[in-house]
Amino acid sequence: MIKKYYQDFNEHVYIIKLKNGMQVHVLPKDDPYYSTYVELSVPYGALDLSYKLNNQSFETPYGTAHFLEHKMFAMPDGDAFMKFSSMGLDSNAMTSYNQTSYLFMATEHVMEGLDYLLEMVDTPFIHDENVESEKPIIAEELKMYLDDPNTMMHNQLMEQLYHHHPIRYDIGGTLDSIKDITSKTLNDIYHAYYVRSNRLIVIAGKVDLKAVQAYFKAYEQRYPNRDEKAVTRYPVEPKRVRVKSCVEKKDIGISKMMIGFKLQPKRLSPREQIKREMVMSIMINLLLGSSSSMYERLLAEGLINQNFSVGTYFEKKAECVILYAESNKMTTFKRIMTDFLLVSGETELKEDAFNRYLKVYMGQLIYALNNVEHKAYLYGKYFHMKSSLFDVVDMLKEVTLDDVKQSFKELKKTNMSLLLHKKA
Amino acid sequence: MIVLHNDFKTIQFALFFVDVDDKKYAVHRFMLPKLMSATTKSYPTRQKLNQKMEELYGAYIKVRTERMANLSVMSLVLTCVDPNIVKDASLLDQALALFHEVIEEERIFNEDVFNDEKRMLIEQWETLKDKKRAYAREQFLHHFFGDDLYAYPISGTLRDIKKLKLEDVESYYKDMITNQVKYIVINGRTDQLDIGHIERMLGKTKALNIPFVTTFREPREVTYVTDNTKMQQAIVRMGYILKIYRHDKLYDAAVLLDTILGGYPESRLFKIIREQEGLCYDIASGYDYYKGVMMISSGIDVSKLDHALKQIEALVEQLKNEGITELELSHAKAYYIHQLKTSLDSQSTLTKRAFVRDMLHYHESVEEKINLIQQVTLDDVNQAAKMLVYDTCYVLKGEDHD
Helix, strand or coil: CEEEEEHHHCEEEEEEECCCCCEEEEEECCCCCCCEEEEEEECCCCCCCEEEECCEEEECCCCHHHHHHHHCCEECCEEHHHHHHHCCCEEEEEECCCCEEEEEEECCCHHHHHHHHHHHHHCCCCCHHHHHHHHHHHHHHHHHHHCCHHHHHHHHHHHHHCCCCHHHCCCCCCCCHHHHCCHHHHHHHHHHHCCHHHCEEEEEECCCHHHHHHHHHHHHHHCCCCCCCCEECCCCCCCCCCCCEEEEEECCCCEEEEEEEEECCCCCCHHHHHHHHHHHHHHHHHHHCCCCHHHHHHHHCCCCCCCCEEEEEEECCEEEEEEEEEECCHHHHHHHHHHHHHCHHHHHCCHHHHHHHHHHHHHHHHHHHCCHHHHHHHHHHHHHCCCCHHHHHHHHHHCCHHHHHHHHCCCCHHHEEEEEEEEC | CEEEECCCCEEEEEEEEEEECCHHHHHHHHHHHHHHCCCCCCCCCHHHHHHHHHHCCCCEEEEEEEEECCEEEEEEEEEEECHHHHCCCCHHHHHHHHHHHHCCCCCCCCHHHHHHHHHHHHHHHHCHHHCHHHHHHHHHHHHHHCCCHHHCCCCCCHHHHHHCCHHHHHHHHHHHHHHCEEEEEEEECHHHCCHHHHHHHHCCCECCCCCCCCCCCCCCCCEEEEEECCCCCEEEEEEEECCCCCCCCCHHHHHHHHHHHHHCCCCHHHHHHHHHCCCEEEEEEEEECCCCEEEEEEEECHHHHHHHHHHHHHHHHHHHHHCCCHHHHHHHHHHHHHHHHHHCCCHHHHHHHHHHHHHHCCCCCHHHHHHHHHHCCHHHHHHHHHCCEEEEEEEEECCCCC
16 A cells, blocks of 8 residues: 655545556545545546447447446446445446546445445446436436526537537437447447446545455455456547537527637646646636636626636547626627637736736635545546646646746637527 | 634634515625625725635635525625645734625725626526526425515515615615624634634624524415426426424424435435436425425426326325335435534535524534434324425426427
8 A cells, every 4th residue: 555645735645556457545534524435437438439449449429428327326136326325325426528437425334335336336237128218317317408508508619619529519418329329338338448447446534444455455356357448539620610600599588608719739748738727727717717807897897797607628639718608798798808818818917816826726726625525536537637636736836927828829719619699 | 603623624704694584675685795795995896805815815705695484594604725734824814804894884885896796686587587497496486485485586576686776785784784693603723713803803693582483384275387488308396385394393204204205316206206217317305494395396308297297296195195114214314314424524514504503502412413313213204294285386398399
């Protein structure tokens, strides 16, 4: 077992590396503390649609990762979700673009829960009948999102930005694509991506370290082999956006606009890639965050409301910046915003604001460490990015204002796409 | 002042202002915390205040206005990182000085900010129909609670908002600061704090001097309301009257009943309506112990709406008539106790819990509470189930294309 101590945050991490390639990272919290959070994740998500394994190529429908996440809870003796509940544990699962996570929160029966979580992930019980019965449930989940105008707009903007990259489809897929998912698709995926060498287990909170160590020693003896894992292939994506602008009249209460900038992914080390994400996030927040002059101006002129937001997406081979606004004065908003983002905004990237935002970034990390669930999720996310949550502070120290200014130059008219849903 | 000492990595300073819930002042109480936390004397614009918050490592003030039975509770919670982690000894003094200005007696409000907030609130109302689930919730509350204050929008109505003037808010603020019930909670590594200084900055507690009343109307003939709009699903909300309140003997039995009905993945609604019938993705029940009501909500396949409604109604009837099993009870107890313990690891939950316990004089320890839950019998839950009376069914739906 490897022990690490991060003095700045008073956080300990214990790492167990199994011969089969699986890793277990324990982030204990001393008494008085009641909860234990356990998360098992694999680096397989909605973007892993096309893959190669043992010299064979496979293509899968959109939404396969999310569908498999639902079906992993199927067990020969019933539903695992209910079994966790009957043990007094809160279980859940999540599919993102790049990973799938299975988790539970416990205050009792931690080791029984851990054993059952592994039994569940080790027992793919996926057959034609239970795949077909899951389709109407997932269809209702997708319809729930389709009834949300903001999700619809987001999906539409992604389709405008990307020609081929799977990020242009919703994580859950479409009502049509899920019809093509079969038990064979899911079983193939399971054996390609859910191999033990792809699995990370993070345990945070109240932990009996000795019990965990003993458990995984026995688990390793049961499953000593390291299996071959699949390699995802991504389609070649043109630099230009697919659609530059789209205006649609809608029966809505206020006009809504999304502006997206498609960034060109770079070949970088994991550390440099994380720094790139930080730089882009700092840049867009200095320009349009709640303490910026532009945000103050847009509010004062009645051009935006509380739903205004900016964000960045850094996924595998797809990176973009997205802005969302609701306004009754959309023409003026669009004029000001395009000029600001493409020309005049650079003057707002100032030293004092930059230094303030570094403090915010640091603060956000501390807030995340306050919550075991959030801490464990972020820990897993950075692990799959081949880095560590606790190294983020060091990376932050390496970011300069000049990096931020350089990143502004990536916002270009040629890689911008605009979507306007105009109030009819 | 309530002081909670623990080792969270942040420190919270929380203020709770309490008054009798009153339609006349709903909009004032909704708007005020937003205005109070937007500017102060030293930071007279939003931008200046936000910049100061960034200086304090992204400290933030979370505001909320909510109902608890006949009371309206307005909260302002300042969360700030523990100064020991960032090695900034002046951090808490700066944060406290700022929070002091938020509740200064003689403070003034920025008129531009007031107008912005008013405009945004109006826009929020005008776009409510776009957010189908929020719209369905608002409509359901309107039909279910009827003349009761719980039907009145927490933000006030669109008319209230449009009529509101800054002078009204300022005058309400003065009355609130000087006269109203106030609770203060500090939560985090408090051993390093000068409590006397904090009390001087944030004032002293003014304990509740208003009767706490939990009542609701009698059941009526079941009311069915259906609205049509452009959407894929049917959003269903059902209301049952369950005359068991927070202080009642059957309170824990009612919580367990809610858990068994639709409170977790092993619940009957989840197992039967979602997993067996495949009629929905989300379905859950919720129990409001201040109002004595149980509510069910779900997004249903619109082509199977009638069948789904019948199934849900039948499921509740069966629960009332045939009761629950010992296994259901023991699993629900384990889940309830788990939820209780988990909530004690959340700083924000602890802060609010401390306020509610102090105000309503709940003094039972965690162990005592767990003991009470363990003592609930099958008969208690079945007795609670029999008290469920179906009252209102609201559906917001799209066209059925099948």
